[in-house]
Every structure is written in C-alpha cells, then in structure tokens.
Amino acid sequence: MAQLNRPPLRAASESTHFYRRRGATLILRWLLDQPGSTWQQRWNASPAADATGAQWNKLNASWVGYDAANANGIRNTGLFALVCADVLRPSLHWQLTRTSTNLRAIICQYRDPEGFARLQELVGPESWSSHLGILAKNVLVKLVIAKGGGAGRHQCRGRH
Numbered sequence: 001m002a003q004l005n006r007p008p009l010r011a012a013s014e015s016t017h018f019y020r021r022r023g024a025t026l027i028l029r030w031l032l033d034q035p036g037s038t039w040q041q042r043w044n045a046s047p048a049a050d051a052t053g054a055q056w057n058k059l060n061a062s063w064v065g066y067d068a069a070n071a072n073g074i075r076n077t078g079l080f081a082l083v084c085a086d087v088l089r090p091s092l093h094w095q096l097t098r099t100s101t102n103l104r105a106i107i108c109q110y111r112d113p114e115g116f117a118r119l120q121e122l123v124g125p126e127s128w129s130s131h132l133g134i135l136a137k138n139v140l141v142k143l144v145i146a147k148g149g150g151a152g153r154h155q156c157r158g159r160h
Contacts, residue, residue, distance in 0.1 A: 003085040009110065016077065023078015024087075030063060043088050053097035083145055084110055092146045107141045112150020116140075119151060 003009055011017040034042035043049055047063060048056060060075050082088045084106045108116040119140070120128040127133050140151050 009081055009084055009106070019074045019077045020081040021078075023074040023076065024081045025078070026075060027078050027082060028087075039082075039087050040089055043090070049091065049094065051094070053094075053099075056098070080106075086111065086148055089146055089148055092142055095142050095145060103145075104137055104141045107144055108137065108151075111144055115151035 009020065011020060028039065031039060031042040031046060034046045036042040036045050048060070051059060057072060057076070060072070079088070080100060080103065083090065084103070116137075123133065128137075144151055
C-alpha cells in the first residue's frame with residue numbers, strides 16, 4: 001500500500017487519492033477471505049477473476065461491500081491502483097471486458113518507462129503516437145498487466 005503514496009499512483013487530487021486507497025483497502029480485505037497465500041492466488045480463486053466488466057461493476061458491491069453513494073467508483077479506482085502497482089494481474093480475457101482512460105498512461109509511466117521509451121525509439125515517435133501505435137500500446141499494456149513486469153523485459157528487435 002505504500003506504493004499508493006508515491007507518484008504516479010499518488011493522485012494529485014486528495015479525493016482521488018483517498019478513493020484509490022479506500023478502494024484498494026476494501027478489495028484487499030475482501031481477498032483475505034479467499035483461498036490462497038498471495039493476492040494473485042486469492043484474486044484467481046475469487047468470483048472476480050471470471051467476472052466480465054459488467055459483472056464486476058454489478059456484483060463487486062456484494063463481494064467487496066461498502067455502501068456509499070460512490071462506492072462503485074471507489075472500488076474501481078482501488079482496483080485500478082492495485083493493477084497499476086502489480087499487486088493484482090487480471091487476465092487478458094478480464095481486461096478485454098473493461099476500459100480505462102488512464103491505465104495505459106500510468107502503466108507506461110510507472111511499470112517500465114525505459115522499456116516503453118525504447119519501444120518508442122525503435123518504431124519512431126510518429127508511428128508510436130499514430131492510431132496503430134496507440135492500439136499497439138494498448139495491447140502491450142494489457143500483456144504487462146496480465147503477465148507482470150514491464151514492456152522491456154524481453155529483447156526488442158526491429159529495424160533501427
């Protein structure tokens with residue numbers, strides 16, 4: 001949880017930072033009741049691992065609890081923080097049922113800035129920021145989330 005207090009996971013807004021910490025705490029408390037010895041094992045054993053995005057949004061209230069007016073947003077921002085911090089690794093299938101406008105930027109910045117910068121260098125800034133480049137980054141981010149680590153873990157070969 002200490003990672004949530006450091007940039008880029010520490011949100012500039014105090015309310016967003018509170019939501020991330022509160023949501024992450026709620027999810028981790030809930031996962032303590034799931035079988036497994038790691039957070040990932042508990043996530044995989046939980047009903048959340050197989051829930052689609054719509055199911056997660058509908059059912060996380062009963063799984064995770066917390067009954068405030070903005071509870072769903074708090075839980076989702078907490079999940080966002082746990083994923084960005086590499087505490088939880090939702091599967092590719094799970095990720096394909098969800099969207100996030102901030103996830104790609106945070107993962108590129110937080111998980112492996114050197115690896116993503118190297119990829120940009122290999123393909124060139126214009127291609128990297130093109131529509132196809134953004135689609136490629138989305139795929140890479142999903143793989144990084146599902147498998148852990150960063151984009152630069154593997155040797156990148158390409159035309160220079």
